[in-house]
Amino acid sequence: xxxxxxxxxxxxxxxxxxxxxxxxxxxxxxxxxxxxxxxxxxxxxxxxxxxxxxxxxxxxxxxxxxxxxxxxxxxxxxxxxxxxxxxxxxxxxxxxxxxxxxxxxxxxxxxxxxxxxxxxxxxxxxxxxxxxxxxxxxxxxxxxxxxxxxxxxxxxxxxxxxxxxxxxxxxxxxxxxxxxxxxxxxxxxxxxxxxxxxxxxxxxxxxxxxxxxxxxxxxxxxxxxxxxxxxxxxxxx
Ligand SMILES: [Fe+2]
Numbered sequence: 698x699x700x701x702x703x704x705x706x707x708x709x710x711x712x713x714x715x716x717x718x719x720x721x722x723x724x725x726x727x728x729x730x731x732x733x734x735x736x737x738x739x740x741x742x743x744x745x746x747x748x749x750x751x752x753x754x755x756x757x758x759x760x761x762x763x764x765x766x767x768x769x770x771x772x773x774x775x776x777x778x779x780x781x782x783x784x785x786x787x788x789x790x791x792x793x794x795x796x797x798x799x800x801x802x803x804x805x806x807x808x809x810x811x812x813x814x815x816x817x818x819x820x821x822x823x824x825x826x827x828x829x830x831x832x833x834x835x836x837x838x839x840x841x842x843x844x845x846x847x848x849x850x851x852x853x854x855x856x857x858x859x860x861x862x863x864x865x866x867x868x869x870x871x872x873x874x875x876x877x878x879x880x881x882x883x884x885x886x887x888x889x890x891x892x893x894x895x896x897x898x899x900x901x902x903x904x905x906x907x908x909x910x911x912x913x914x915x916x917x918x919x920x921x922x923x924x925x926x927x928x929x930x931x932x933x934x
Pocket of ligand 1: 766768840857865
């Protein structure tokens with residue numbers, strides 16, 4: 698497998714002059730095939746020309762976009778009085794397909810301004826090929842109804858479902874504690890322990906973890922019952 702994966706931190710590796718980007722600490726990823734030199738961008742936002750320029754410098758051709766979920770800090774849109782650039786600018790520069798979970802498609806269109814023809818809708822379990830690299834789409838609702846994670850070889854890009862030492866909020870519109878509990882304990886915790894974890898935000902002391910380390914250290918993967926989970930999530934991120 699010729700997996701290519703790059704982790705870019707908004708406000709540091711691109712969008713360097715954007716203090717709000719620094720504050721939000723989103724990771725954007727390029728994932729693809731080192732041999733065929735093609736990649737897709739995961740959650741393009743904040744500084745689209747900067748992301749495209751990074752891919753070009755790496756000699757990687759951008760052939761698509763993958764969306765973990767519809768929040769504006771991941772796909773562009775308005776949040777906290779700020780307007781973030783994202784998918785709409787990307788496809789105006791590079792008209793590529795945007796791959797979303799079918800449940801998330803309406804929200805993605807509404808938040809980003811994309812139209813139906815820009816979007817490729819997927820079900821959980823679908824595979825996407827990027828050159829010879831295969832990416833499995835895991836439907837992991839909880840943070841939003843159509844949140845998805847991307848699994849390629851032994852790398853997982855987890856969006857705002859699983860963070861290093863934490864998990865995504867379930868108290869925002871569309872959030873669902875019960876679904877989050879299921880996604881974490883029945884889907885992500887069942888991945889091989891050596892799976893590398895690439896989260897959607899830089900909220901921890903390290904930027905990459907493994908499923909094995911998170912099963913040891915991440916409290917949210919250790920909660921034994923849905924009842925305990927619900928009482929915890931009622932008052933926390
Ligand atoms: Fe989010």
